[in-house]
Amino acid sequence: MTSASAPQWRRAINLSADDVGTIHDENQAQDLGFKAALIGGTITCAFAVDRLVDRFGPDWYERGFLKQAFIAPLYEVDDFQVVLEALEPHEGDDALVSVALEKRDGTQVTVGYAGLASDAATASPPWERAGEPAPPPGDGDPLPDVPLGTAFAPYTRIVAIEDSESRRAVVGDDSPWYTTASPWGGPIAPSYMYMLLGSGGAPDGGFRPNPPFRAGMNGTFQLLQSGPLMIGDEYTLSGTLVEKGFSTRTAYRTNEFEVTNSSGDRVAIARQKIRWMGKRPD
Numbered sequence: 427m428t429s430a431s432a433p434q435w436r437r438a439i440n441l442s443a444d445d446v447g448t449i450h451d452e453n454q455a456q457d458l459g460f461k462a463a464l465i466g467g468t469i470t471c472a473f474a475v476d477r478l479v480d481r482f483g484p485d486w487y488e489r490g491f492l493k494q495a496f497i498a499p500l501y502e503v504d505d506f507q508v509v510l511e512a513l514e515p516h517e518g519d520d521a522l523v524s525v526a527l528e529k530r531d532g533t534q535v536t537v538g539y540a541g542l543a544s545d546a547a548t549a550s551p552p553w554e555r556a557g558e559p560a561p562p563p564g565d566g567d568p569l570p571d572v573p574l575g576t577a578f579a580p581y582t583r584i585v586a587i588e589d590s591e592s593r594r595a596v597v598g599d600d601s602p603w604y605t606t607a608s609p610w611g612g613p614i615a616p617s618y619m620y621m622l623l624g625s626g627g628a629p630d631g632g633f634r635p636n637p638p639f640r641a642g643m644n645g646t647f648q649l650l651q652s653g654p655l656m657i658g659d660e661y662t663l664s665g666t667l668v669e670k671g672f673s674t675r676t677a678y679r680t681n682e683f684e685v686t687n688s689s690g691d692r693v694a695i696a697r698q699k700i701r702w703m704g705k706r707p708d
Contacts, residue, residue, distance in 0.1 A: 435505045435530070436473060438465045439596045449643055458703060465500040467644030470536055471618040472593045474525050477508045478540050478617075479601070482521065484609040487654040489546035492617070493553075494525065494538040496644045505530045513539065516556060520544050538646075546652035551695050553648055561669050561680075568677035568704055569670050578681075580664035583623060585615045587657055593618065604657075614654040621647055623663055624683050624698045645678055645699030653693040655685070661693070662686050669699065677704035 440463050442450035449455050455463045471494060479486050500506060506529050515522040522541035526534050543549030552558065587605055594604060594616070608614045621644070655661065665683030672678070680699040686692050 435507055437505060438469050438473070438500060438502065440465055440502055441469065441592050441596065442466055460499055462501045462503070464643065465502065467496050467647070468618050468621045469593055469596055470494075470496070470500055470527055471621060471647065472597045472599070472616065473506075473508050473527065474536070474540075475617045476597050476599050477510055478523075478525070479603075481510060481523070482542055485520075485542050487610075487614065487617070487651055489520075489543040489549065489652065490540065490617070491543060491549065491552055491648075491650045492525070492538065492540040493646070493648045494536050495646045496536050498533055498535050500527070500529075500535045504535075506535060510540075513541075515541065518544050518549055543650070546650065549650060551648060551650040551697070553697055562671075566672040567670065568672060569667075569679060572667055572670075572679075574667055574670065576667045578665045578667075580662050582660050582662050584660050585619060585623075585655060585657055587613060589622070590616050590619055608654065610654050610656065613657040615657060617649065617651065619655060620649055620685065620694055620696050621698065623685070624665070624681060624696055625700070643701050645680075645701045646697070647699075648697040649694060650696070651694050653687070653691065655693060656687075660688050668697065672704065673701070675703065676701040678702075 440450055449458065449460065449464045450466060474492075474494065478490065478492070482490060506527050509524075509526045509528055511524045513522040513524055520542040522539060525536070525538050525540050527536045528534050590604060594600070599616075602608070603614055604616055605613055663683055663685050665681045667679060668682045669680035670678065678699055678701045680697055682695070682697045684692050684695045
């Protein structure tokens with residue numbers, strides 16, 4: 427296993443400091459036991475995606491896959507680096523790397539892997555890859571009114587250049603792919619936009635179970651891409667609840683969702699686990 431490139435120390439900005447009642451709000455975060463407001467998961471993912479696009483080029487948006495587990499908080503005062511290390515590809519892979527965000531003291535903020543499928547049409551998403559552990563059975567039920575397998579009403583969305591503007595500024599990503607032109611013609615949306623769409627981007631919030639997780643946080647994000655998300659085109663998201671339960675300090679739920687273009691072709695399939703502070707009822 428060899429390092430892909432020399433790491434670069436970075437810092438991030440909390441873009442949601444005014445979102446009162448969430449873990450990005452200084453007072454709420456400290457009330458929950460954190461030392462300060464947390465940097466959002468889409469921002470940490472944006473730093474990883476920037477490195478993955480640099481490594482894999484246009485292929486990333488046509489057959490790239492990613493699994494990132496968010497395991498420790500990141501604060502504005504933290505120096506961190508994105509570390510990619512080459513791994514032996516699995517059958518059906520053209521490339522595979524480990525991906526982690528690490529602080530100066532060695533603390534890992536996120537861990538996971540990414541790579542290129544040989545053929546996105548036949549590739550398995552990360553949660554179905556060989557060697558992936560089966561999800562543990564849910565311990566308790568934080569969402570008793572939302573059974574596993576619940577399908578949420580699909581919704582359509584047109585992504586704009588401005589939707590990723592603040593995150594691109596934090597990362598320092600000035601690629602014209604996201605603003606003017608890309609290998610597919612017009613501009614595209616960065617991969618981390620799927621996290622925002624999957625978090626319940628419908629105007630009525632109806633794409634997700636709606637527990638009181640104003641202090642919610644990302645658990646694990648998994649993605650398989652089969653085409654770029656073009657700016658200005660209309661896409662449909664449809665999702666299903668596939669996991670829910672309690673861990674030691676949090677409740678959690680996982681949605682699986684796919685994104686299709688106006689022709690009905692799938693451009694991505696993803697799973698997103700969200701955690702929020704909650705204890706199993708006695």
